[in-house]
Amino acid sequence: MTVPASRPVGLRTTGPRAWSAPGSAARFSARALGPDWRAIDPADLDRVRAMLDGRRWVCLTGAGMSTDSGIPDYRGPDSPQASPMLYAEFFGSVENRRRYWARSFLGWSRMGLAEPNAGHRALAALGALADPWAGVTGVITQNVDGLHEAAGSDPVVALHGRIADVICLDCGTVRSRAEVQGRLAALNPGYATERPVGHAELRPDGDAVVGDWQDFVLADCPVCGGRLKPDVVFFGETVPRARVDAAYALVDDADLLLVAGSSLTVMSGLRFVRHQVRHGREVVIVNRGATRGDDLATLKIDGGTTELFTALLES
Numbered sequence: 001m002t003v004p005a006s007r008p009v010g011l012r013t014t015g016p017r018a019w020s021a022p023g024s025a026a027r028f029s030a031r032a033l034g035p036d037w038r039a040i041d042p043a044d045l046d047r048v049r050a051m052l053d054g055r056r057w058v059c060l061t062g063a064g065m066s067t068d069s070g071i072p073d074y075r076g077p078d079s080p081q082a083s084p085m086l087y088a089e090f091f092g093s094v095e096n097r098r099r100y101w102a103r104s105f106l107g108w109s110r111m112g113l114a115e116p117n118a119g120h121r122a123l124a125a126l127g128a129l130a131d132p133w134a135g136v137t138g139v140i141t142q143n144v145d146g147l148h149e150a151a152g153s154d155p156v157v158a159l160h161g162r163i164a165d166v167i168c169l170d171c172g173t174v175r176s177r178a179e180v181q182g183r184l185a186a187l188n189p190g191y192a193t194e195r196p197v198g199h200a201e202l203r204p205d206g207d208a209v210v211g212d213w214q215d216f217v218l219a220d221c222p223v224c225g226g227r228l229k230p231d232v233v234f235f236g237e238t239v240p241r242a243r244v245d246a247a248y249a250l251v252d253d254a255d256l257l258l259v260a261g262s263s264l265t266v267m268s269g270l271r272f273v274r275h276q277v278r279h280g281r282e283v284v285i286v287n288r289g290a291t292r293g294d295d296l297a298t299l300k301i302d303g304g305t306t307e308l309f310t311a312l313l314e315s
Contacts, residue, residue: 040286040303045311047299051256051284052312054134058254059123060272061141061148061305062262064287068117068306070110071145087237090229091169094218097227102213104230105184105191108177111163116151119306122313123260124152138250142262142269144232157247159239159268161232170226180219180228187217239268251276259285261305264292273297
């Protein structure tokens with residue numbers, strides 16, 4: 001896709017499984033998406049198309065974007081009960097870190113295999129087809145699964161980081177999750193096979209519900225022996241300023257903000273909706289269920305993100 005010459009800093013612009021989008025609209029036929037497909041009301045779809053037509057727009061996505069990839073959200077009707085670990089809890093207690101890593105070790109066995117769904121791929125294709133005057137100019141995501149990057153969207157601002165990276169809280173070294181996962185597997189032989197994870201136990205940050213974690217052996221930073229943490233923003237932790245600034249730059253460079261699959265419950269996403277409204281620009285929200293930004297939206301559609309983006313690509 002074409003991006004402004006003043007590309008914001010701090011953006012991830014390539015993905016490990018980049019997908020070639022142009023000319024691939026036929027891949028997204030609704031008929032191929034299975035019996036659970038629920039098309040968006042044609043009148044609502046026409047309203048979205050009319051608002052996007054000839055305009056530059058940026059997409060803000062949440063957990064609802066990845067549910068069709070098998071990653072549940074926190075607040076959907078089928079979501080498991082979840083109490084995410086707070087940053088202060090993780091930072092302050094070795095037992096909390098042991099419990100978290102035991103759960104995350106199992107969650108990664110599922111989440112690390114997730115693939116972009118048709119909605120991710122269609123949004124990436126829309127970006128590849130954009131020009132300097134119209135189309136999607138970038139993605140801001142609250143998700144940590146890396147699926148937008150894997151689908152080929154560019155640029156992507158991952159507000160909450162990427163679960164595929166691990167950071168040392170003491171020296172700041174960043175390592176790949178695959179490497180750390182291998183070390184954890186060696187330190188805890190048989191742990192994953194003895195405790196299989198089902199869908200109802202998986203959480204959107206790669207965490208999982210585990211009852212027996214007290215014997216789990218932690219991996220330390222190989223550089224300094226310090227404390228390792230997935231390089232994602234925990235609840236109670238602040239989003240790095242550079243990412244926030246990069247996201248605002250994308251929002252301010254576009255005419256319209258489209259929110260897809262987010263309840264906007266946390267301020268990290270809602271702030272961009274409020275910013276857009278303060279500056280007299282329009283907001284479209286597409287989500288299954290109510291969101292915290294509904295009263296601010298120019299248009300709210302109750303529907304799924306896969307249905308939306310595949311339909312927009314085929315039009």
